Amino acid sequence: MSVKTTSKPVPKKSLPPRSKMAQNTATGTGTPSNLQTGFNKVFIQRDYSEGTAVKFHTRLPSELEGLIERHAFESTITRLNEFFAEAEKGSCSTYCEGCIGCITAYLVYMCSETHYEKTLRKISKFIASQNERIYNPKGLQMIDPTYRGLRVIEISILDRPGRT
Amino acid sequence: MNLLCCCCCNMAPNTRVTRKWELFAGRNKFYCDGLLMSAPHTSVFYLTCILITGTSALFFAFDCPFLATRINPIIPIVGAVLYFFTMSSLLRTTFTDPGVIPRASYDEAAYIEKQIEVPNSLNSPTYRPPPRTKEVLVKGQTVKLKYCFTCKIFRPPRASHCSQCDNCVERFDHHCPWVGNCVGKRNYRFFYLFLVSLAFLAVFIFSCSVTHLVLLMKTETKVIEVIKTAPFTVIVVFICFFSIWSVIGLAGFHTYLTTSDQTTNEDLKGSFSAKGGQRSVNPYSRGNICLNCCHILCGPMTPSLIDRRGIATDEYISQMQQHSSPRHPLSDVISATHVPSSAMITAQPIVAASSNNVLGIGGTDLKQRFYDESNASSSALETSAHGGGVYRPRSYDNLQNGNSNSLAHLVENEIPLSHIDVTPAQHSQSLSSGLNQSRRFRHHKHKSQQHATDSTDEYLQDIELADNAITTSATNIHPNILTMTNNQTFDDDEVVVVDTTEVVAAVSAIAATNKARERHHLSGSYNNLFHVDFDSSLSSPTTPTNTSPLADLSATANADFYKSSSPDTNLMTATLMASGNLPAKLPLSISQTENMYSNVPPVKTNNEEDANLHVYSNLVDDRKAQQHTINTKNQANVSHSANVPLDLPSTLLCDELDLDDPMTASFVAQGTGSKKPRKYLTRHNYNSNVPDVLQTPANISSTDTAKLNRSTPRDLTTNRLRILHDTTMIDTDLDLDSLDDVSLANNSRVCLIKSPPPPPPPPTA
Secondary structure (H helix, E strand, O other): OOOOOOOOOOOOOOOOOHHHHHHHHHOOOOOOOOOOOOOEEEEEOEOOOOOOOOOEOOOOOHHHOOOOOHHHHHHHHHHHHHHHHHHHOOOHHHHHHHHHHHHOOOHHHHOOOOHHHHHHHHHHHHHHHHHHHHHHHHOEEEEOHHHHOOOOEEEEEOOOOOOO | OOOOOHHHOOOOOOOOOOEHHHHOOOOOEEEOOOOEEEOOOOHHHHHHHHHHHHHHHHHHHHHHHHHHHHOOOHHHHHHHHHHHHHHHHHHHHHHOOOOEEOOOOHHHHHHHHHHOOOOOOOOOOOOOOOOOEEEEEEOOEEEEEEEEOOOOEEOOOOOEEEOOOOEEEOOOOEEEOOOOEEEOOOOHHHHHHHHHHHHHHHHHHHHHHHHHHHHHHHHOOOHHHHHHHOHHHHHHHHHHHHHHHHHHHHHHHHHHHHHHOOOHHHHHHOOOOHHHOOOOOOOOOOOOHHHHHHHHHHOOOOOOOOOOOOEOOHHHHHHHOOOOOOOOHHHHHHHHOOOOOOOEEOOOOHHHOOOOOEEEEOOEEEEOOOOOHHHOOOOHHHOOOOOOOOOOOOHHHHOOOOOOOOOHHHHHOOOOHHHOEEOHHHOOHHHHOOOOOEEEEEEOOOOOHHHHHHHHHHHHHHHHHHHHHHHOOOOOHHHHHHHHHHHOOOOOOEEEEEEOOHHHHHHHHHHHHHHHHHHOOOOHHHHHHHOOOOOOOOOOOOOOOOOOHHHHHHHHHHHHOOOOOOOHHHHHHHHHHHHHOOOOOOOOOOOOOOOOOOOOOOOOOOOOOOOOOOOOOHHHHHHHHHHHHHHHHHHHOOOOOOOOOOOOOHHHHOOOOOOOOHHHHHHHHHHHOOOHHHHHHHOOOOOOHHHHHHHHHHHHHHHHHHHHHHOOHHHHHHHHHHHHHHHOOOOOOEOHHHOOHHHHHOOOOOOEOOOOOOOOOOOOO
């Protein structure tokens, strides 16, 4: 008879540090762990000064003060804003695309992507390259805002003990 | 946007993945595996469709032949084009994502909360912080961004939260019941096109029908005759006449809105009207009518932000949930429960997904319960990704079950307490001395035939061991039990043999797991499960106590020995009753799966033949038996503290473990007094949970015997029914009036009906 005695419950806080734990699994470490290798997340919010167009604040948040150079961060965000502006720009081509789509009952979009979607792909590639070149070496990971509903740019600080 | 959806979305039937739409937090309905979405209530939309289609059909059937011959055959063609354009716009409006803003992930919400300083600490879950607004400058204009407590975001400008769909929608125009969806940024152009084309269609049909009637009037002199000749045309004329005003009115109104780039919402609120004395200029307008129109109607369309058809990975689910660990809650139970003086064999968490976990129970070996272990890592208990307790439960769809939406999956993932083994060391002598009562459970959902085959041998072995243990006892019940045992046939349904000695661990596990669940901030639907009526008095009548060991044994045997669909049940019943002089009525049927999530009222029928039928009738009898055992135990073992056996009836150990079994909870509750269960459910200290649980029977005699005596079988039934009803996934007993934004945004249970209604009516199943 195999008996495994549990003499004490595994010591853990009654309310586990949720953000830490969430971050733990959010990194994709499928295995649960109570280890302290959580990380913080910084969220860059949207800048609505130009209207409802997608634009993010370029100010370096305080949590990232020492981790990355200001100009590098600002250039990344500025470039991202330019991408989004291009995506949302109402040019002749986009208007024509809209009209054609309307006429064909948008069946045309079964075959091709909208201009916006193409730009989002470019953004995704850009972010991946930025991550690889700049952010990951500094222990940061920038998450594509597409995955956050275009609300925030999420920057994860890896290997930092998480705080609730 | 793909209109031809249904034929295109044939999933491979064997691989079932969870897509994000299944875990969507709002109330939208999804079709075609997430391709289409609409508002929750689409009845008016059907009416719209019927009106348009019906009127057009009448037009085509009765007017077009006449007009095509008399005037021009192009009339039906134009009519057909208009009709198809109208219907396609309508369908696009209905089934397009209006621009739903996905809810904030947990980290994001926490980050925002941190930044907003709240002076008072949030001690109470129902504490409502002051409404939060953030002022931003939009092109020089001050715009207040409001914080949405449901979605946990600061709403972008022009976004609004739709209460019907329970989403924040970008550039929210209005929620249109006729269209059956919100009208927002992404589908405004379709809505506008629908209005315009419907206006044209209505005008066209109206004019054609009137022309028809006028032409008829030239040949016929009397109006009555004309009406008799073409009755349906008259009907069409009437319908069109009355609908034209509203449709044209709406189309004109929205044309105005489009040209000035406002939303209906803003117009209603007068945000940018000049009436307020030059209050504000619309900062979003481009200043030019044409530019506004072009941008709104033909401008680039953002893709859907909610990624309906994305696959819900564990990472995604964990991000959206408030608790993080995908561990199986039983691991919490295992690690948390602490039986001081008994060795507890802890099962491997189901995450291990191994069918080879062999547990020892008083000498017998148990196989891990077989169920759908492909969901091992995600448990029904870990609840939905819609944020636990935050969002209105959308029935079982929101369950984070990897593979299915089935209700049965709710209990499939429950860890059976049968895994938890307690050596009989602490068991009272009379019971533990070899009387390893075995209770068989039927698991109506077996994983595979192979598993069954593999397990059958184990079970047979278990049964034999149990039988051997039983035979050591001196009672003469046992031969009958053995007979029963040997006659037990194993069919495809796996049967888990559980020892009564596990009950101690079972109850503690239940308590701890309840605590674990609570700690994990499960969804509102599961919070209902927590809300067991601890204060309800147990309903089974006290039975005359029989302290003889024989009666004890027989009572225990009664309580714990079930057969499934076996004609031997009655034989055993008779035998036991005869020999044990049992006052309590034996359970009449087998607890197959005590499914908390069903509205099926307990059926008090004998011999439920269908092994797969969920039978709940034994609950009533279980209670009585339980009470009887409690009473007998209390009389006998008041002095024992930690080892008074909690010979809970089998329903507690049913294979599909309902850790929120109200019987269990109520039993625990009655043991610890009225308030205590609540307390230790909220207590964070696992260490003290189990001893409390184990000590509950000691308190029973002192405080709650009166309580035990109070109930009647009928109360039990209705109580039980009510609890079932309360905790049913589909039809949770929520007091939605008490829900507000704050309550939705946190784990508050303000909406849960906390106090039991005094004689609860039987729930409508």
